[in-house]
Amino acid sequence: MTVPLSILDLAPLVAGGTAGDALRRTLDLARHAEQFGYHRYWVAEHHLTPGVASSQPALLLGQIAAVTDHIRLGSGAVQTGFLTPLGVVEQWGLLDALYPGRFDLGLGRSAQRRKSALAAAAPEATSSQAGGAGAKPVGWAAPDETETEARVVDGLLIPKSFSFAPILRSARSALFFKLLHQPDASPLDLDSAIADIETLLAGPYTDGEGNEARAVPGEGADLQIWVLGSSGGESARVAGARGLPFAANYHVSPARVLEAVEAYRSAFRPSATLAEPKVMVSADVVVAEDDETARHLATPYGLWVRSVRTGEGAVPYPSIEQAEAYEWTDEERLLVADRVETQFVGSPDTVAERLETLRRVTGADELLVTTMTPGHADRVRSFELLAKQWYGR
Template sequence: MTVPLSILDLAPLVSGGTAGDALRRTLDLARHAEQFGYHRYWVAEHHLTPGVASSQPALLLGQIAAATGHIRLGSGAVQTGFLTPLGVVEQFGMLDALHPGRFDLGLGRSAQRRKSVLTEPADEPVVEARVVDGLLIPKSFSFTPIFRSSRSALFFRLLHQPDATPVDLDTAIGDIQTLLAGPYTDGEGNEARAVPGEGADLEIWVLGSSGGESARVAGARGLPFAANYHVSPARVLEAVDAYREAFRPSAVLSEPHVMVSADVVVADDDETARHLASPYGLWVRSVRTGDGAIPYPSPAEAAAHEWTDEDRELVADRVETQFAGSPSTVAERLDTLRRVTGADELLVTTMTYDHADRVRSFELLAKEWLNS
């Protein structure tokens, strides 16, 4: 069964490159993605990260929309703790006003989670490694030490106004939906309208990495849900299960709708793909040590790194669940992911040092997937 295939792009910098280089490569990749037949092109939101240029999804999506003609564009995801609901609606309302009917508003709750984890103990049990019907579910990784670090505290301070308290995800989504439907009233006869924004033709998604609040809110509100196998592969099954269990039909959906993400690298043969993917572990290591993603290294730079057992354990779950290989190899693994999770759509992200290799990876995968 072939399901729609889409792209998630972080606009990654590469070693020796600049943010401008990364953003221009994103525009080029989006044009190619449209030609290759991908269904959606989403961009991430990451802040204060040396190796990622996608920090402002709405701004970047406006540039991509102007460079493309019809492919759906979206955020993966706008972090609701860093903007007010009105700010989100105005930004995406402006995009829709200029390029009607093309945008997905993907929403996430990382800001709220990061705030709470600085002061509250982690409550997620460890997931032990296992294989489920051919899909590797690795041992879970805890981000708690990173979120509790003094560096994360600095980031949180820079991303919020003093004394500002983000609303919970359910409240944020409710306010966003109300502002889009318009008008927004306070019960005392006062009303507010988002211009642009009210009446915007946006498809709202919720993204989540576990079976927690994001999955439950998406289900309860009857919204489509994107589960992150590429970020938290250990928890993908609990995420989709929690979403489906919480799902209630809405004006948007009559039944659950799930998209699942994966890291992939595709080349003409398995050996070449593994070589192109070889820097991935070193890049993940930079994220997992709490220093922030480094500019993506070259295969030669990755080969020069002296790995310790601690390093390998730190990145094992991500490296082992990256799908690197020939078109048929990767398509087979993606189909396993689809089958085990019951995904209605798949979302793939790819990083390579050379831009031509990344474009080629998406081209090969699209030809294999869409013709299967």
């Protein structure tokens, strides 16, 4: 039986475009996704990023819900370190009150990742790691990087690993986190944040001394909680121990996807939510009528990944002309190689075959695909071609 196919959208800006343009394209794509038969439509949470407009998932999903009828909507993922559990429950409770039973609350731990990176930082880490145009890529050959070699597992490429730790320790990152946090605030660990969210949803929240608090809207909301993770670390273990569904990021951290799903399944304990593990795995794809056209449309992808990997933050998605004119260094090509080599690019047959390999090797119960192209029509067409091929329509 074919597993469901879902979409992850970053509401990307393109070169020369505006945030408004990007958000209107997201609304249009969501309408098309529902028509094409996709199971879920998730939006990412990215802050202070020049090329991504999906900074507030709950706000954006309310707009998407208003222009769609039945497709499930969700976050990939709400960063639990940037909001209190009450703030999360109130936002998503409001969405469920208006559009009942349609929302997936995907949770991540971005803020806690920076805290861990700082704790493990070498004393000599300095602001020179901030990155920027013309700077040496700060993520390359990081001293705390897991030195795994590329390998192929039953047809699936598992590339050499990459570490974001130097970026998380950079002066640029420190500025971003200053803006994202209240002064002296300390983010809860992921397990504690989820525990508080689940308690508030079940309601009431009590302090053991006879006092109680209720989230309205929020208490009783019909939300499906997911945990997203990029490794076999805290996110995978917490998701498994709490019996929650887990989404693993092959498109962000392809080197660690098998580690992530294995850690989740090893930690899994049945819950009222799930009797057995449930895994969704993401992939970056570009589909066109033939392989050559798809490769042409995917030309800017490496340059866009470079902007992320050097600590600049994702830039507006480059045009094909900009990408073809860029002069790469050997070091830069190595910096983005794992992402470029694991992007699934080609005809519907080609991409569907690679997605099936990803599903088989990871044992995924669902796949989550994301697509970047300079032109909106090409992006919509990519999702349409893939859905037709995947579901045999």
